[in-house]
Amino acid sequence: MLTEFRDGLKAMIPLFLGVASFAIAYGLLARKAGLSLLCLTLMSLLVFAGASQFVAISLLISGASFLLILFTTFVVNSRYFLMGASLKPHTRKWGTKWQVVLSFLLSDESYALTISHFTKNAPSKYYQLGVSLGLYIEWVVFTVIGGLMGSFLGDPESFGLDFALPATFMVLLLPIIKSWRHVIVCVITGVFSIAGFLFLPTRWYIPFAAILGTIVGGMLELWKRK
Amino acid sequence: METEIIGLIIGMAVLTFFTRFASAVLFKGENISKKRNALMIYVPIAVFTTIIVPALLFPKEKLDISIYNEYLIAGLISLLFAYKTKNLMGTVIIGISVILLLRFAFGL
Numbered sequence: 001m002l003t004e005f006r007d008g009l010k011a012m013i014p015l016f017l018g019v020a021s022f023a024i025a026y027g028l029l030a031r032k033a034g035l036s037l038l039c040l041t042l043m044s045l046l047v048f049a050g051a052s053q054f055v056a057i058s059l060l061i062s063g064a065s066f067l068l069i070l071f072t073t074f075v076v077n078s079r080y081f082l083m084g085a086s087l088k089p090h091t092r093k094w095g096t097k098w099q100v101v102l103s104f105l106l107s108d109e110s111y112a113l114t115i116s117h118f119t120k121n122a123p124s125k126y127y128q129l130g131v132s133l134g135l136y137i138e139w140v141v142f143t144v145i146g147g148l149m150g151s152f153l154g155d156p157e158s159f160g161l162d163f164a165l166p167a168t169f170m171v172l173l174l175p176i177i178k179s180w181r182h183v184i185v186c187v188i189t190g191v192f193s194i195a196g197f198l199f200l201p202t203r204w205y206i207p208f209a210a211i212l213g214t215i216v217g218g219m220l221e222l223w224k225r226k
Numbered sequence: 227m228e229t230e231i232i233g234l235i236i237g238m239a240v241l242t243f244f245t246r247f248a249s250a251v252l253f254k255g256e257n258i259s260k261k262r263n264a265l266m267i268y269v270p271i272a273v274f275t276t277i278i279v280p281a282l283l284f285p286k287e288k289l290d291i292s293i294y295n296e297y298l299i300a301g302l303i304s305l306l307f308a309y310k311t312k313n314l315m316g317t318v319i320i321g322i323s324v325i326l327l328l329r330f331a332f333g334l
């Protein structure tokens with residue numbers, strides 16, 4: 001039990017600096033958007049979803065409506081639905097309390113580490129808890145550090161720290177690209193997002209391109225099977 | 227303002243928890259068919275791409291496809307590095323270094 005928990009904690013070490021810089025960038029950006037330290041910490045504690053927090057803050061800065069922020073949060077995080085689904089065969093016997101806790105703590109990074117561990121080892125809730133809780137605590141702590149730095153430093157862009165966002169998602173995206181169809185969907189989604197950025201009202205390109213890209217992918221996949 | 231933001235945060239928290247917990251309730255946990263998995267993989271592919279591409283191409287809210295766009299150059303170099311190593315730490319460090327270096331070189 002304890003060894004498994006510790007293995008989980010150890011597994012997140014390679015991700016440590018990436019997550020920390022991403023969290024600091026979020027904290028800095030949130031201060032720039034005018035969020036209080038309390039609010040930006042509360043968001044990390046309750047939402048705990050780096051990409052959608054980052055996106056929500058840039059939406060706030062660009063003056064988007066709360067409705068769009070909530071809708072975008074839902075679309076961007078809908079990927080957790082399928083991550084949860086793919087973990088379920090391993091986690092089904094763990095009881096509701098564990099399901100609630102581990103679901104709340106699910107993130108891209110913990111999913112990636114957990115699923116690859118479970119395919120090679122016996123599934124362990126303590127392993128998943130170790131990875132997830134480690135990432136949660138790191139996220140919250142470095143978010144606060146970023147927020148505190150923001151009071152002194154100012155703009156995260158002047159340090160290039162905002163690059164932590166695309167960098168993180170590149171590292172998460174590349175391992176799931178396994179066929180030319182996937183590459184084609186990336187290119188088409190990229191074009192949708194550029195067009196959406198240029199022609200749609202503030203930031204609506206995010207749900208627009210994400211949904212259309214998924215549909216195109218689904219169509220390609222079904223077409224292949226015929 | 228503060229209360230409104232806290233309301234927004236709670237709304238985001240509820241929606242996000244729903245996306246994480248719904249599958250635990252809905253699926254009984256038999257192995258999901260390979261076919262359905264092959265379809266669902268397009269959700270993260272599309273979401274991640276939608277986050278990455280504009281972050282590199284619209285640095286100051288304007289479309290910029292030129293060598294003077296330091297985010298685009300850093301993105302391409304990092305992409306190559308990430309592809310070779312799959313190392314998040316290294317990718318972030320290389321990307322940020324390239325951005326700062328290019329800004330220094332171009333006097334941006």
